[in-house]
Amino acid sequence: MLVVSRRCDEEIVFPAIGVTIKILNASGNRTRLGISAPSNIQILRGELQTPEEVRQANHKLRNDLNVVSLSIEMYERLVEQGDLDRAHQTYLQMLTRLKQIDMNHASEKFVAPTEKPLARVLIVEDDDNERELLAGLLRMDGCAVDTVPDGEEAVARLSSEPRPDVVLLDMMLPKIDGPQTLSLIRRNDHLKGLTVFGMSGRRADEVGVTVGGQNGIDAWFEKPLNPNNLVAAIHQYQSRSIVA
Helix, strand or coil, rough: CCCCCCCCCCCEEEECEEEEEEEEEEEEEEEEEEEEECCCCCCCCHCCCCHHHHHHHHHHHHHHHHHHHHHHHHHHHHHHCCHHHHHHHHHHHHHHHHHHHHHCCHHHHCCCCCCCCEEEEEEECEEEEEEHHHHHHHCCCCCCCCCCCCHHHHHHHHHHHHCEEEEEECCCCCCHHHHHHHHHHHHCCCHCCEEEEEEEEEHHHHCCECCCCCCCCCCEEEEECCHHHHHHHHHHHHHHHCCC
């Protein structure tokens, strides 16, 4: 606990969270305070939060953390059994829940506002569950995301709409697979220089794709994906395109 003595019109500043407390006046055993805080930080008088509200909030947090704990256990067992596809989906579900927990408790921390434009991402993935989970995670990390289920639709979308900053291209796709989709993108003058990341449970050379070069993939991410590395790479390539 921080204990300080302040006179009227003096302030107590919490720079990390953007909160300022000003002593307006003091009389007897009562002190009037003025509190300035960012809009995303909720301020409550302690007596207004009932014990029942505290109990419910704690109960929800325990339930959320229990789901994460069960997801970790499920993930480990699926990996041991060699069921890597289901393990990957469980991993993404667990990260989504953790992100939701973090957002629900965002009032406990302050995130400085940013004027950086959203990274525009197109996800090309045929697995519905994996596609939507990945899209949800990227949106939570400040990306504007569109999704398509196959290479044919990806090529049509890229040919008719403003190009994204990054395409996340799965390799095992119906209609037109990942390597064929990449080849069509690289041969299209309208899409010259488009950033394409490959995603697969196999290595790039195993699916016949090269990393780097004019006709290759820009970066390769093996499944199960590490979302933090993926987001960092997206913003890194986005920054390069802005400078260019």
